[in-house]
Amino acid sequence: MTMEAYRYEDGSISYPGHPRSLDGSEPVDTIDLSEYTAEVITWTTSTATPPGVRQPNTLVIVEFDLSEASEDASRSQIEGEDGETVRAIGQATTDDVETGDTVRPVHVDELREPGAGIREPDSQEWDGYRFEPV
Amino acid sequence: MERVAIIGASMTQFGQREEWVVDLLTEAALDCLEDAAVDASAVEHLYVSNMASGEFEGQSGVMNAVAHDIGAVPAYTQRVDQTSSSGGAGMYAAWQSVASGASEMTLLVGGEKMTHKTTGEATDVIASLTHPAEYKTGVTLPSFAGLTARHYLERFDAPRESLAKVAVKNHENGVDNPHAQFQKEIDVETVLESPIVADPLRLYDFCPITDGSAALLFCPESVAKEYADEYVVVAGIDGATDTHVVHEREDPTVMGGVVESGEGAYEMSGYGPDDVDVAELHDMFTILEFLQMEGLGFAEQGEAWKLVEEGYTERDTGELPINTSGGLKSKGHPLGASGVAQGVEIYEQLVGEAGPRQVDADVGLACNVGGFGNCVITTIMEAAR
Numbered sequence: 001m002t003m004e005a006y007r008y009e010d011g012s013i014s015y016p017g018h019p020r021s022l023d024g025s026e027p028v029d030t031i032d033l034s035e036y037t038a039e040v041i042t043w044t045t046s047t048a049t050p051p052g053v054r055q056p057n058t059l060v061i062v063e064f065d066l067s068e069a070s071e072d073a074s075r076s077q078i079e080g081e082d083g084e085t086v087r088a089i090g091q092a093t094t095d096d097v098e099t100g101d102t103v104r105p106v107h108v109d110e111l112r113e114p115g116a117g118i119r120e121p122d123s124q125e126w127d128g129y130r131f132e133p134v
Numbered sequence: 135m136e137r138v139a140i141i142g143a144s145m146t147q148f149g150q151r152e153e154w155v156v157d158l159l160t161e162a163a164l165d166c167l168e169d170a171a172v173d174a175s176a177v178e179h180l181y182v183s184n185m186a187s188g189e190f191e192g193q194s195g196v197m198n199a200v201a202h203d204i205g206a207v208p209a210y211t212q213r214v215d216q217t218s219s220s221g222g223a224g225m226y227a228a229w230q231s232v233a234s235g236a237s238e239m240t241l242l243v244g245g246e247k248m249t250h251k252t253t254g255e256a257t258d259v260i261a262s263l264t265h266p267a268e269y270k271t272g273v274t275l276p277s278f279a280g281l282t283a284r285h286y287l288e289r290f291d292a293p294r295e296s297l298a299k300v301a302v303k304n305h306e307n308g309v310d311n312p313h314a315q316f317q318k319e320i321d322v323e324t325v326l327e328s329p330i331v332a333d334p335l336r337l338y339d340f341c342p343i344t345d346g347s348a349a350l351l352f353c354p355e356s357v358a359k360e361y362a363d364e365y366v367v368v369a370g371i372d373g374a375t376d377t378h379v380v381h382e383r384e385d386p387t388v389m390g391g392v393v394e395s396g397e398g399a400y401e402m403s404g405y406g407p408d409d410v411d412v413a414e415l416h417d418m419f420t421i422l423e424f425l426q427m428e429g430l431g432f433a434e435q436g437e438a439w440k441l442v443e444e445g446y447t448e449r450d451t452g453e454l455p456i457n458t459s460g461g462l463k464s465k466g467h468p469l470g471a472s473g474v475a476q477g478v479e480i481y482e483q484l485v486g487e488a489g490p491r492q493v494d495a496d497v498g499l500a501c502n503v504g505g506f507g508n509c510v511i512t513t514i515m516e517a518a519r
Contacts, residue, residue: 014382016267022377042288042386044280045333046272050258053272061281061381087381089281091271099288111270117258118189124266 001107003033003129005064005086013066013086031066033088033105037134038062040101043092052116058092060131062103093132105129138232138368139358139518142170142351143478146245148466149315151345155187155247156196158347160203162471163243166349167204170361172239174205179237183214183224183244184470189259191247200243210237214470217263218418220244221348221473222373222502222511228352229368238357244474245347256343260469263505265379276340278380278506279419280332285386286421287334290436294334298325299442300420301338301463307449308460310490315344315466339420344466348475355518364485369405369497370514372398376507383507387436391510392429392501399499399512400431407431410514411495412483413454414476416503417461423447426501427456430512449493458483458491473502473511484517 006017010025017027043060066084093106111128114121144165146158153161159182167174182197193199197211216223221244228242248256261274287294302322308314320338328337358365374394377383383390400406407430415426427438427447432454441447447456459465459479462472480498482488500513 014379016265016379022382042281042285044277044284044335045330046274046277046280047329048253048257048274048276048331049272050254050261050274057272057277059271059273059277059281061285061386089268089271089273089379089381099284112272117269118255118262119269124270126270128267128270 001034001127003105005031005033007031013084015086015088033064033086034107034129036064036066037102037104038064038088038131040097040099040103041087042099043097045095050117052113056095058095058097059089060092060097060103061087061089062131063087090128091130093130097133101133103131104134106132135233136235137355138229138352139355139365140350140352140368140481140515141358141362141365142166142172143349143481144169145313145348145475145478146346147313148344148346148468150249155184155191155193155245156199156203158247158345159196159200159243159245162245162347162349163200163204163241166241166243166351170351172351172361176239177206177209177241179231179240180206180209180211181214181224181227181240181242182211183220183242183474184246185215185217185220186259186469190251206241216509217504218469219473219502219504219509219511220470221475222500222513224474225350225477225513226371226373226511228350229371232352232354238353240352241349242352242474243347243349244470246468246470247345248343248468249345253343263508268379275506276332276335276419279421280335282386283335283421286424289387290439292439294326295322296439296443297339297420298322300417300423301325303448304417304457304461304463307458307491308464311460311465314460314464315342316464335419341418341462341467344468346466346468346471348471348478350474350477350481365518366481366484366515367518368513369516370399370403371511372402373509373511374398375509378508380506387425389425389429389507389510391507392426392503395510395512396430396501399514403514405497405514409497410454410499411497412458412480412493413456413499414459414479415456415461415501417457417463418467418503420463422503423456430499430501449491455493458488458493476500476502477513480515484515
């Protein structure tokens, strides 16, 4: 499994990837963020969760510094350059998380129950990554 | 380009209503026509702002149903969906229809029926606007507010109480709005001791789930004089978007759609932030009032909380009264109606019909936010001179 960010022709990076960057450039490469650690920028614990979502649901926005590859970074299809960062949102593996914590992505087969909510189960993937403090 | 006037306004009682969406829309539409003393047969264009009647109620085609039920057939009609900013987007569509010369009488009505759903179900309908990478995490709009509020408070060293004061102010204003869902005052302690919904935000930092509808009647200014002595003119209006994926924004405390639409509306109107006498901001969550105050130039970045603490936005004593209607926080937030209801409040303030909520105002601004700043419409209105 990979946590795939896109690098675009204009040099920008996004997670998730899009057919074009915000400036309209085409994607040229991918970066597997699951091989990096990230810093928690902010977090919340949501108690009023929709159908099929764990309760409570602690969510974080994290920032990956792509110039700081983990030990597995050699597997990345492309390595980041100094100062390059990209953000992601995800569930935390614990409710005990703080701004500034370092976290790593951990794969989960099902982040919420497909079909329990309004979205058509076959319209998207439901596996993904939670963020675990390291 | 024709100057566009608003000659009538109405809103239904907001709250938990027995009626379903078409009946709510019809109620506001007929009240608005009566307010302006205009017959339904004069309506050339009918816009219906509504986010999710299909998802909430299994009722699509609401625009045609309303056209029939108010007696406006064969008027052109169109449903306008821009999620929570459907009402503002409807105002933009109505303005365009008149300014372009395509219509000489355009009725806008916005509404939603939500309270028959559980909080979880309603939250999920709204969260369905998110990107798949966001949706599968279980993120909700309140979660985005919690994430952003924490970042704002930590980054700008703002006290948690400052957000509570937004809720207290807007509830106080709502007491004088007979159509508001909540007409009761609260204090800071009540907010800070209410149940956590999305840490650090609590129950009273959030607007309720609401049924309701609101309407406005647009026509060329030259026509307005035939119907009304008192009317308002749409001086400036603009809409803009920000990223679909919220965490991709460069600065989590800046809503690009607010900034862009605000600049567009200011440029079109010739007014600036200092000229605005009263504003309705989209306080779906208390933190949004800070972000819009800053995005619209009423405060420097990271400083809005200080103005709220100083009483700058209070209705009776502040320099810039914000959310005199009670805002979404107290008045309620029937998605498709909210942007229209903001317009109704500004209209009533500018023509002097706001009763105990009345402030001294010649220029008013409404900012209607869809998603978590994903789509935004800013409208500036002025009293007719």
